Amino acid sequence: MESTVLKIENFSAFFGENQVLKEVSLSIPQNRITAIMGPSGCGKTTLIRCINRMHELIPDARVSGKIFLDQEDIYATDPIIVRRQIGMVFQKPNPFPMMSIYDNVIAGYNLNGIRLAKDEKDRIVEESLRKAALWEEVKEALYRRGTFLSGGQQQRLCISRALAMGPAVLLLDEPTSALDPKATSHIEELIVQLKDTVSIILVTHNMAQAARVSDFAAFVYLGELVEFGPTGRMFTAPKDKRTEEYLTGKFG
Amino acid sequence: MKEPSIRRRIVYDKSFKIVIILLTFCSILPMLFILFFITSKGVSAINWNFLTQLPRPVGEIGGGISNAIIGTLLLIGIGTAFSVPVGILAGIFLSENRKGKLASLTRLCVETLQGVPSIVIGIIAYIWLVVSMGSFSALSGGVALGLMMLPVIITATEQTLKLIPGNLKEASLALGVSYPRTILKVILPAGVSSIVTGILLSIARVAGETAPLLFTAFGSPFMSLNILKPINSLPLMIFNYATSPYPEWHTLAWGASFALIILVLGLNLFTKIVTKRWKVQF
Numbered sequence: 001m002e003s004t005v006l007k008i009e010n011f012s013a014f015f016g017e018n019q020v021l022k023e024v025s026l027s028i029p030q031n032r033i034t035a036i037m038g039p040s041g042c043g044k045t046t047l048i049r050c051i052n053r054m055h056e057l058i059p060d061a062r063v064s065g066k067i068f069l070d071q072e073d074i075y076a077t078d079p080i081i082v083r084r085q086i087g088m089v090f091q092k093p094n095p096f097p098m099m100s101i102y103d104n105v106i107a108g109y110n111l112n113g114i115r116l117a118k119d120e121k122d123r124i125v126e127e128s129l130r131k132a133a134l135w136e137e138v139k140e141a142l143y144r145r146g147t148f149l150s151g152g153q154q155q156r157l158c159i160s161r162a163l164a165m166g167p168a169v170l171l172l173d174e175p176t177s178a179l180d181p182k183a184t185s186h187i188e189e190l191i192v193q194l195k196d197t198v199s200i201i202l203v204t205h206n207m208a209q210a211a212r213v214s215d216f217a218a219f220v221y222l223g224e225l226v227e228f229g230p231t232g233r234m235f236t237a238p239k240d241k242r243t244e245e246y247l248t249g250k251f252g
Numbered sequence: 253m254k255e256p257s258i259r260r261r262i263v264y265d266k267s268f269k270i271v272i273i274l275l276t277f278c279s280i281l282p283m284l285f286i287l288f289f290i291t292s293k294g295v296s297a298i299n300w301n302f303l304t305q306l307p308r309p310v311g312e313i314g315g316g317i318s319n320a321i322i323g324t325l326l327l328i329g330i331g332t333a334f335s336v337p338v339g340i341l342a343g344i345f346l347s348e349n350r351k352g353k354l355a356s357l358t359r360l361c362v363e364t365l366q367g368v369p370s371i372v373i374g375i376i377a378y379i380w381l382v383v384s385m386g387s388f389s390a391l392s393g394g395v396a397l398g399l400m401m402l403p404v405i406i407t408a409t410e411q412t413l414k415l416i417p418g419n420l421k422e423a424s425l426a427l428g429v430s431y432p433r434t435i436l437k438v439i440l441p442a443g444v445s446s447i448v449t450g451i452l453l454s455i456a457r458v459a460g461e462t463a464p465l466l467f468t469a470f471g472s473p474f475m476s477l478n479i480l481k482p483i484n485s486l487p488l489m490i491f492n493y494a495t496s497p498y499p500e501w502h503t504l505a506w507g508a509s510f511a512l513i514i515l516v517l518g519l520n521l522f523t524k525i526v527t528k529r530w531k532v533q534f
Contacts (some may be wrong), residue, residue, distance in 0.1 A: 052426060054422065054425065054426060057422075057425065080428045080429075080430055081428065082428075083425065083426055083427065083428035084427070084428035087426070087427075088426040090419055090422060090423065090426075092419055094417070094419040094420055094422070094423040095423075096420065096423065096424075096438060096442075097420070097442060097532045097533055097534050098441045098442055098444075098532045107424075107427060108427040108428065108429070110437075111424060111427060111429040111433055111434070111437050111438065112427070112428060112429055112430075112433070113433070145533070147533050147534070158423070161423075161427070162426075162427070165427060165428070
């Protein structure tokens, strides 16, 4: 039995009257990569935005149900604390344009007003960039702006920015959908390496990507969690007919 | 249907281009004309004494505009100190709240304020500050100028912040950064070049305003740094001297006009530099 890092219980999410997630219950295993698959607009992104409480930033949005991070109900915790424990990387790379690479990585501390000694900062920056496999490429250019990097490098910069906060869970929202194939495979390799440090939830509409990198997979369709299980089993012997149809390309 | 011949099309293209260039040239003519006229009349009045001495009574030769230069800078300083914080915060509010009653009401007020004639702004500042404090003052003049700068700064801030990609805000919030810090440390810095540009242009716009100062700053022949006392300014001095019957005062007015134009031109050039240097590439 895998140990669980994040437990989602009977969770629903709404935009106004529109219910986009229906009674989802899911246990995310620790130090594994869990892929959330499904066609566009089925609630995948909403699901992970609920996990770090970004969903509620949209006017009219509300939720019901519970999500536990290590026994702690995240909806009973300050969202600011939750977001420091659950990092997020977005679809489009979004480094802070006015900051250098160095400042981007350490941004979580600087912007939060957490004061660190210079050598402590240096250590976190180097460590985070190494984890994101970006150190060798940028170590000579730490004080240049992050926006000078290529798209794939920018995305790895965003990953190291999230890792710098030492999160327990890392949410990746289609992190490669804006990248070319080479940069994509780079990021995929990186994700696999990262699971030793952090539990990863990867939203993707690319089934091949889910098959390549994930240990567990969840299939979400029309706001419902249709099926959840080890990726290998899901791709070879799906239990639900809808999963099978999706995986064989009948819809989606 | 027969297509127009290639030849005709080329002629049409060419003549269109010529008309555009001609009209563009017409639009810069007045500016060149003003610059030339004021330079030719005013530059002879400019010398070190003109810039550093106080005005002298009628009949005495010489005298300068030092108190008007200092006064203009002080008035602009007061106006900026008052309108920049208010303007930026209101601009943030408007860009963060696109809908809502208070937002649309504020927008309406800002647009209206922009259209209020400057003489009316002067009267308002007169009633608010001059009457209640019992004296013409630099403070009331500065507030009048600030009121005129306010809508420009609010609009510049709002428009700038609206153009900043939303994913930047999300990036910051997702790091656990609080909303106020996100606004102040991520969103504002990302728009700093355009906001500063807006502020500088609003300063350039009010630097030459006379009407709001007539019954607020009032003018003064003395050097004064007391913001509770009447103060001189370049536009006021030009107004008073140009309408006087003395030829030597007319020369001073031309000189002061030249100084004012140079100040505004300098501000505009400085704005261009700031826009370029501080630009944030997304």
